[in-house]
Amino acid sequence: MTDAAAATVPAPPKRFMFWRRFARNRSALVGLAFLFLVILLAAIAPVIYPADPFALVGRPMLPPLSGDFLFGTDTLGRDVAAGIAHGARTSLFIGVVATLVAVAFGTLMGGLAGYYGGWIDDLLMRVTEVFQTIPSFIFAILLVAIMTPSMESVVIAIAVVSWPPLARLVRAEFISLRNREFVQAQVLMGMPDWKVILIQILPNAISPIIVAGSLLIATAILTESALAFLGLGDPNIMSWGFQVGAGRTVLRRAWWICTYPGVAILLTVLAINLVGEGLNDALNPRLRERS
Amino acid sequence: MENPVLDVRGLSIALPKGADRTFAVEGLDLQVFPGKITCVVGESGSGKSLTARAAMGLLPPKVAPTSGQIMFEGRDLLTLKPDEMRQMRGQKISMIFQEPMTALNPLMTVGKQIDEILTVHTSLGGKARREKILALFDEVKLPNPKRIAAAYPHELSGGQRQRAMIAMALILDPKILVADEPTTALDVTTQAQILKLIAELQEKHKTGVLFITHDFGVVAEIADQIAVMQYGKLVEVGTADQILNAPKAEYTKALIGAVPSLTPRAARSGFGRRMLTVDGLNKYYKSGGGLFGKPTAFHAAKDVSFTLDRGETLGVVGESGSGKTTVARCLVRLLQPEEGKIDLDGIDLAGMTKRELKPYRNRVQMVFQDPYASLNPRRKVADILVEGPINLGKPAKEAHARARELLSLVGLDPKVAERYPHEFSGGQRQRIGLARALALEPEVLVADEPVSALDVSVQAQVLKLMDEIREKFGLSVVFITHDLRVAAQVCDKIIVMQRGVVVEAGKTADVFAAPSHDYTRELFASIPGREWSSAPEVTA
Numbered sequence: 001m002t003d004a005a006a007a008t009v010p011a012p013p014k015r016f017m018f019w020r021r022f023a024r025n026r027s028a029l030v031g032l033a034f035l036f037l038v039i040l041l042a043a044i045a046p047v048i049y050p051a052d053p054f055a056l057v058g059r060p061m062l063p064p065l066s067g068d069f070l071f072g073t074d075t076l077g078r079d080v081a082a083g084i085a086h087g088a089r090t091s092l093f094i095g096v097v098a099t100l101v102a103v104a105f106g107t108l109m110g111g112l113a114g115y116y117g118g119w120i121d122d123l124l125m126r127v128t129e130v131f132q133t134i135p136s137f138i139f140a141i142l143l144v145a146i147m148t149p150s151m152e153s154v155v156i157a158i159a160v161v162s163w164p165p166l167a168r169l170v171r172a173e174f175i176s177l178r179n180r181e182f183v184q185a186q187v188l189m190g191m192p193d194w195k196v197i198l199i200q201i202l203p204n205a206i207s208p209i210i211v212a213g214s215l216l217i218a219t220a221i222l223t224e225s226a227l228a229f230l231g232l233g234d235p236n237i238m239s240w241g242f243q244v245g246a247g248r249t250v251l252r253r254a255w256w257i258c259t260y261p262g263v264a265i266l267l268t269v270l271a272i273n274l275v276g277e278g279l280n281d282a283l284n285p286r287l288r289e290r291s
Numbered sequence: 292m293e294n295p296v297l298d299v300r301g302l303s304i305a306l307p308k309g310a311d312r313t314f315a316v317e318g319l320d321l322q323v324f325p326g327k328i329t330c331v332v333g334e335s336g337s338g339k340s341l342t343a344r345a346a347m348g349l350l351p352p353k354v355a356p357t358s359g360q361i362m363f364e365g366r367d368l369l370t371l372k373p374d375e376m377r378q379m380r381g382q383k384i385s386m387i388f389q390e391p392m393t394a395l396n397p398l399m400t401v402g403k404q405i406d407e408i409l410t411v412h413t414s415l416g417g418k419a420r421r422e423k424i425l426a427l428f429d430e431v432k433l434p435n436p437k438r439i440a441a442a443y444p445h446e447l448s449g450g451q452r453q454r455a456m457i458a459m460a461l462i463l464d465p466k467i468l469v470a471d472e473p474t475t476a477l478d479v480t481t482q483a484q485i486l487k488l489i490a491e492l493q494e495k496h497k498t499g500v501l502f503i504t505h506d507f508g509v510v511a512e513i514a515d516q517i518a519v520m521q522y523g524k525l526v527e528v529g530t531a532d533q534i535l536n537a538p539k540a541e542y543t544k545a546l547i548g549a550v551p552s553l554t555p556r557a558a559r560s561g562f563g564r565r566m567l568t569v570d571g572l573n574k575y576y577k578s579g580g581g582l583f584g585k586p587t588a589f590h591a592a593k594d595v596s597f598t599l600d601r602g603e604t605l606g607v608v609g610e611s612g613s614g615k616t617t618v619a620r621c622l623v624r625l626l627q628p629e630e631g632k633i634d635l636d637g638i639d640l641a642g643m644t645k646r647e648l649k650p651y652r653n654r655v656q657m658v659f660q661d662p663y664a665s666l667n668p669r670r671k672v673a674d675i676l677v678e679g680p681i682n683l684g685k686p687a688k689e690a691h692a693r694a695r696e697l698l699s700l701v702g703l704d705p706k707v708a709e710r711y712p713h714e715f716s717g718g719q720r721q722r723i724g725l726a727r728a729l730a731l732e733p734e735v736l737v738a739d740e741p742v743s744a745l746d747v748s749v750q751a752q753v754l755k756l757m758d759e760i761r762e763k764f765g766l767s768v769v770f771i772t773h774d775l776r777v778a779a780q781v782c783d784k785i786i787v788m789q790r791g792v793v794v795e796a797g798k799t800a801d802v803f804a805a806p807s808h809d810y811t812r813e814l815f816a817s818i819p820g821r822e823w824s825s826a827p828e829v830t831a
């Protein structure tokens with residue numbers, strides 16, 4: 001046993017490994033590709049549809065492929081395709097921002113509760129439970145109704161109803177990590193708590209947070225659409241949920257008004273879920289091998 | 292000699308692509324004789340466990356035998372169909388595992404689990420099955436067999452669970468029993484009982500036993516035949532007497548030489564001034580209770596007292612649950628003791644708050660047990676080594692230079708500072724852990740089972756290193772261990788703990804020569820292979 005000799009086998013670069021493991025999951029790649037398309041669409045929306053998506057540009061309820069209108073027009077004569085392109089911006093923006101807020105807050109709450117334990121844990125977890133006992137969608141409606149519908153209030157409402165599961169996840173990770181020997185070694189070297197949390201524990205808990213966060217984006221997009229469907233979205237911003245809501249009364253006469261934005265929601269959420277699962281496989285390789 | 296009951300001929304087992312070597316086992320020849328115990332000894336990665344699993348037809352996926360035969364009753368086990376092999380398992384060949392808790396189904400009573408085997412393999416009626424089970428429980432010396440049969444695995448102690456596992460393995464009177472490290476997870480006193488039980492039972496039932504272990508003490512205790520393996524190849528095979536007392540292969544000699552002797556090392560004297568005085572230390576663990584209930588308290592350390600001089604090594608010896616780790620964690624103040632004094636060179640650390648403690652933190656440092664859990668997998672070795680000193684105000688440049696010095700001091704190439712912990716072996720990681728503790732220039736080093744997770748040859752190297760370092764820096768060491776062999780070689784004085792109480796304390800040589808407390812005597816009597824070790828030194 002030549003234990004004293006230094007390890008000689010160089011490990012493959014980390015980023016490379018990550019990508020290879022991610023790419024092993026075909027459906028995740030498909031999801032990623034589709035997600036790129038949606039992001040691209042959101043990015044070029046103002047170029048391909050420079051006009052306001054609320055503008056009345058044609059006769060009402062033109063079927064798809066009539067004239068310039070790929071997906072037809074809605075009950076007031078707005079271009080459905082333009083709405084979808086601009087709606088992609090709204091959905092992605094709200095989904096990402098609300099998730100970031102929820103992840104940041106959930107990580108903070110869960111991290112403090114998990115690391116300190118004791119009465120801090122009790123207090124924070126009881127607060128978390130209060131939020132969890134209120135049905136989340138009804139709570140979101142209530143919040144938006146109180147704050148008056150706007151982009152900010154929708155983001156806040158979604159973040160407020162989304163953080164508790166994350167807080168619980170982070171708390172569980174922190175509890176298991178805080179008693180690891182490498183963390184204790186730093187504690188007894190006099191490392192301040194905030195450093196232990198940020199440098200020692202958080203990087204080791206980041207994988208599940210990323211996975212949960214990516215799936216949360218999908219939920220946030222669904223919630224946003226549902227709020228907009230009920231007329232609780234920002235009235236000045238085009239969104240997929242708003243389009244579905246606007247077309248629902250004429251569903252039998254003009255199916256395309258609801259259907260195309262509905263399919264956009266479905267595919268985007270599906271794509272994000274696939275990517276989330278791919279991330280899970282890539283970041284937690286051992287779980288994958290077991291299955 | 293009789294015909295072997297199990298005959299392994301030229302067995303090779305391939306590992307999946309990308310593993311550190313092509314074959315886990317290569318060209319292995321091995322025989323197990325009826326009524327005899329064949330021990331396969333080797334360090335981790337020697338292929339001993341895969342050999343056992345191949346005989347059971349339980350190789351992990353992607354690992355497959357490529358050549359050779361395992362002959363049993365005139366048939367090659369490797370060519371049997373899965374359902375034929377299933378018939379063999381349990382009935383003709385059975386196995387006991389290292390960790391009985393994970394090998395038993397936690398949701399089923401022990402009796403029911405054994406009953407299931409009888410239902411599958413025999414046509415006995417319910418009453419006959421029950422009688423057979425109770426008789427066997429009696430035979431494996433389980434107290435009150437009826438109660439045990441109705442108990443769930445978690446309601447039994449570790450030793451009882453392993454007895455139940457043995458009963459389960461022997462219920463169909465198999466020709467071969469494969470035991471994969473069956474006593475490694477057990478305390479030394481329980482281990483002694485289980486080893487005795489296995490030896491008795493196999494003698495009585497004429498079972499051939501294939502016993503996998505890494506521990507030469509255990510081998511000396513029970514083996515009839517010994518096969519030594521290294522890197523998947525057979526190094527040496529022979530009778531117990533040949534291998535233990537006149538080994539031929541260099542590797543065997545080195546392995547046996549690395550087993551710490553039970554003769555305490557020469558007493559040292561001339562220690563420096565008093566560094567640490569622990570007086571009347573008490574620690575309770577409170578658990579349960581919830582919001583309104585009353586928590587229950589568990590007294591983990593009762594009135595523990597000892598002293599330690601500069602340059603001296605104190606061994607804290609005990610089995611699991613003895614409170615030795617609690618004492619260690621109180622010393623480094625990861626735990627706050629409820630009562631007592633921890634006097635470090637005139638300063639009482641016991642009652643200090645986190646803030647008050649900060650200036651003294653570096654003076655008592657710890658080396659942890661598990662080399663895989665004690666280093667942050669996401670930090671480079673350099674970062675691991677400099678974080679502590681930088682926190683205490685050392686300039687970063689100086690800390691990095693010191694980190695490199697420390698790496699060469701613990702026998703590693705300073706260049707490894709840029710690597711991550713997963714690139715190192717267990718022994719190397721333990722060296723890094725030691726360097727981390729030394730980086731803070733402590734006066735007292737608390738080592739919690741620092742070598743118990745390491746292979747015996749690596750263990751010897753790490754112990755030697757710790758000794759050199761203690762000498763060089765004049766460190767006082769508190770050495771927590773369950774292994775009396777290690778304690779004999781490392782410690783100047785020892786305290787023996789049982790259920791939170793210090794039952795015996797004294798100079799190592801005195802305690803080893805004449806243990807005064809019953810429990811200490813029992814501990815000594817339980818050390819596997821003590822007769823072999825106390826024989827005059829073999830070629831080391």
